[in-house]
Amino acid sequence: MAVGVRLGPVMLNAGFAETLVRARSGDERAFARIYGDLQPALLRYSQARDPRLAEDITAEVWLQVSRALHRFVGDEQKFRAWIFSIARNKVIDQARQQARRPAILLADTEKINGNGRDARDVAEDYEDEEATRRALALVRKLPPAQADVILLRVIAGLDFAYIARLLGKTPGAVRVLLHRGLRRLAGMLSEQLTTEGVSR
Amino acid sequence: MSGDAPLVGIPEDMPRLLESDPDLPDELIDRILDGQPVDASAPLEAHLLAGWVATLRSAAQQNELRGEPSAVAAFRWAKTSSSGRRSRQRQLHPSVRKGIAGAAIVGVISTGGVVAAATGSLPAPLQVVAHVLFGANPQPADDSGGDEPAGSDFASPLPADVLKPIPNQPPSVGTSTPSASPDPASSQPDVRAETDALVPAATATHSTASQPETAAADAASAPPESKGGPPAGVEPRGAPPESPGGPPAGVEPRGAPPESPGAPPASAMDRSQDPTGMVEHPGEE
Numbered sequence: 001m002a003v004g005v006r007l008g009p010v011m012l013n014a015g016f017a018e019t020l021v022r023a024r025s026g027d028e029r030a031f032a033r034i035y036g037d038l039q040p041a042l043l044r045y046s047q048a049r050d051p052r053l054a055e056d057i058t059a060e061v062w063l064q065v066s067r068a069l070h071r072f073v074g075d076e077q078k079f080r081a082w083i084f085s086i087a088r089n090k091v092i093d094q095a096r097q098q099a100r101r102p103a104i105l106l107a108d109t110e111k112i113n114g115n116g117r118d119a120r121d122v123a124e125d126y127e128d129e130e131a132t133r134r135a136l137a138l139v140r141k142l143p144p145a146q147a148d149v150i151l152l153r154v155i156a157g158l159d160f161a162y163i164a165r166l167l168g169k170t171p172g173a174v175r176v177l178l179h180r181g182l183r184r185l186a187g188m189l190s191e192q193l194t195t196e197g198v199s200r
Numbered sequence: 201m202s203g204d205a206p207l208v209g210i211p212e213d214m215p216r217l218l219e220s221d222p223d224l225p226d227e228l229i230d231r232i233l234d235g236q237p238v239d240a241s242a243p244l245e246a247h248l249l250a251g252w253v254a255t256l257r258s259a260a261q262q263n264e265l266r267g268e269p270s271a272v273a274a275f276r277w278a279k280t281s282s283s284g285r286r287s288r289q290r291q292l293h294p295s296v297r298k299g300i301a302g303a304a305i306v307g308v309i310s311t312g313g314v315v316a317a318a319t320g321s322l323p324a325p326l327q328v329v330a331h332v333l334f335g336a337n338p339q340p341a342d343d344s345g346g347d348e349p350a351g352s353d354f355a356s357p358l359p360a361d362v363l364k365p366i367p368n369q370p371p372s373v374g375t376s377t378p379s380a381s382p383d384p385a386s387s388q389p390d391v392r393a394e395t396d397a398l399v400p401a402a403t404a405t406h407s408t409a410s411q412p413e414t415a416a417a418d419a420a421s422a423p424p425e426s427k428g429g430p431p432a433g434v435e436p437r438g439a440p441p442e443s444p445g446g447p448p449a450g451v452e453p454r455g456a457p458p459e460s461p462g463a464p465p466a467s468a469m470d471r472s473q474d475p476t477g478m479v480e481h482p483g484e485e
Contacts, residue, residue, distance in 0.1 A: 186245035
């Protein structure tokens with residue numbers, strides 16, 4: 001029996017270039033499509049780094065992306081690397097200035113309005129959110145360097161070259177950090193399973 | 201204990217981790233990351249890890265997309281704001297260019313007029329006017345010509361005592377302007393006011409008065425956004441600083457107007473905006 005998993009992070013792939021061109025020219029629907037593609041990963045990345053300010057951080061990221069999008073040139077990998085590099089630096093800035101609130105917080109009270117995704121009932125939503133929350137909580141127990149690499153590889157979907165460039169390391173070092181971190185994470189998952197089994 | 205010695209410099213939890221971390225081959229981890237199925241014979245940890253990866257890569261949840269309307273609104277705002285700002289910048293440049301070009305022309309003409317008046321090189325009527333206005337050499341080079349210049353003989357050797365004060369008296373530059381006017385008497389107040397407004401430009405060209413053509417070329421070719429800024433009296437219209445109520449500054453196009461005092465430091469924003477140089481700058485596109 002095999003455990004099937006999603007083939008990598010959600011990506012627009014072939015449709016990205018066209019969507020980007022439209023978004024750069026000011027097409028709001030194209031921008032919304034890019035948002036829908038990247039926001040979940042961006043939010044999860046931010047939650048793993050700083051759950052309290054995750055939504056504020058992602059809001060600032062999108063605001064910044066909105067302002068500079070017309071000057072971006074590159075493929076989807078480069079675009080993701082750019083967006084997550086912004087998020088990563090926002091997280092670092094927030095950590096350095098914990099007392100200072102972000103200058104602009106986008107309101108998060110709007111309801112989803114026709115984004116084309118299937119509706120789920122509240123119970124399923126809660127289960128999904130809880131599973132994601134627990135998965136992200138585990139990453140925070142890892143050494144920061146390992147967590148950084150894992151998040152950028154697993155959630156952001158960046159390849160080793162972009163991660164290495166982002167972190168100022170060699171691709172080889174990134175690969176080593178990734179494997180070590182994931183082994184450690186697998187061990188933590190196993191421990192967690194054992195602990196939960198005992199507590200039951 | 202003898203077992204403590206090798207642990208110097210190693211994090212406290214490292215021994216336990218080294219013991220408890222599962223021995224998952226790199227290839228298996230890579231397969232999991234690539235989304236390939238995990239064989240049933242693989243260790244339990246591999247299956248757990250695959251499930252963990254799948255959870256983090258799962259489809260968007262409803263709560264994760266609730267900020268979409270706000271993000272799109274911000275996108276709309278940024279689009280409008282940046283296009284307006286670029287439009288204002290485009291409108292600004294011609295006016296500044298005109299101002300600088302005008303300043304250069306007036307400055308060169310006035311400076312040249314001073315030299316011409318001082319050297320007695322002006323046509324006789326203008327030389328008289330110049331003498332009345334600021335005491336330049338009253339005698340044309342060729343006295344015999346009367347009111348009419350005497351052709352190529354109009355130029356004359358320069359009396360040393362006439363030229364001496366000129367380099368040390370910048371104010372005389374402004375008053376010399378009428379010598380360049382066809383009707384100094386009638387146009388004097390207007391020209392004087394204009395030259396007063398352009399004093400810095402005229403003064404700047406004064407130092408190169410011996411080569412007026414060079415000064416004119418230099419002044420005319422200076423871009424309006426040069427570091428020296430526009431000349432005094434030329435208002436840089438259409439480029440007000442950003443309003444304090446605006447969003448935090450991202451990466452502005454190079455040469456953008458200064459950010460508001462409340463905006464984050466440029467260095468921080470630059471790093472946040474494009475820490476890896478992944479955004480193409482206008483000049484690189």
